[in-house]
Amino acid sequence: MYAPERQQAILGHARSVGRVDVNMLAEQFDVTPETIRRDLNELERRGLVRRVHGGAIPVERFGLELPVAQRTSRNAEHKERIAKAALDELPDSGSIIIDAGTTTVRLAEMLPADRQFTVVTHALPIAAMLAERPNITLLLVGGQVRQGTLAAVGGWSQAGYRSVLADVAFAGTNGISRNRGLTTPDLAEAAVKQSLIASARRTIVLADHSKVGHDEFAHVADLSEVDTLITDSEVDANMAREIHDAGVEVVQA
Template structure:
């Protein structure tokens, strides 16, 4: 089977099943996993699928949301570098909001023991990493907990963020870009992210470059709402220039 024929069949399977994985496709077509990855890369470039950890989903699935384990293992090195760079953006004292997300959790894990910040989060994994931190004044925002992200959402969370004003918020996203702004698959989570933006004097977005240009179901802001983007060097220089021209500072690591 030639590559175009195989890619057409992969696209058909993805549309019927909602997702394909590399190892299963390699077995089905009796080719190497690397060959399948090249096929998925070609389909991704054509805008027909969106690559995710271990496989791909049809491009039309704007509501797809990976689970926590998948997020932790995707772009792990890039997320580690982004989280380390974000430490330099912490205030010496004052208040900080930490959003949900695997990169934000890495930032939480790296907070120095002497950090005496007031810290607010609605993310259970973030709170769990900081609960025994000796110097931090930790505030956990409540609400309905989404199993997919272990983040609190809905009215309680929104009300809590409406009552505070923090020095800086560190925000995560599933997708970002000049055309569609900041997006995530879930409306309730988007509402909380929007509230976090409104609750902070300064907003820092932590997002690996693979999320650039990705579009999801629920929109929660514009790049203009972000003071600083910390991403990896995979973000193209022209994209960096366009984001900075719109008023958002960019750090690549």
């Protein structure tokens, strides 16, 4: 096995169980502990794990956000299917809010060209993508731009959303569970998400299976504020059932 393949396998195992041990990995991959340490150092250099005594922990366990470019490549096929399923939730024409996020970017890419939409967003990548679309009236909500998400946050952003009422909000999230609802690592991001959810008649959450049953630091909204969750076919059945039983329609793409 080549080093990149081994490192990818180590990262997958770390995300699955929450922590990896150097000696255990050395035995599993039949390599020396020094080789595993080099692998973990490389994963840490790329911002994917944090080294701890005897092993490593994936950055997600610390409530840290990966850079946009790294998050875009994770579960890319699932995000593609989720975004395609979300097209069924679009109004025939009208106004939509598109939240910041790597799955919501895919939705923005797929917006049909034969219908007129007013799109409200605080996400710079989405705004740049839609700015020249002739069938799109784009409203860009401003504020301080966070480097980690390339999204505007702060009082200006919240005020911007409070001034509109859209037909549908397509929201992203870092975590969704029965007990905590929608969560995200950053308080400023959470506040903007709260505002955009309150500014739409319906809220559709787009989240791949890795987000379902997962809780982050900052609370965004209870499940009572969500109409539909669109996730992928690998979602844990029990977790999906819990969310459905809380009154949320669950669509598996």
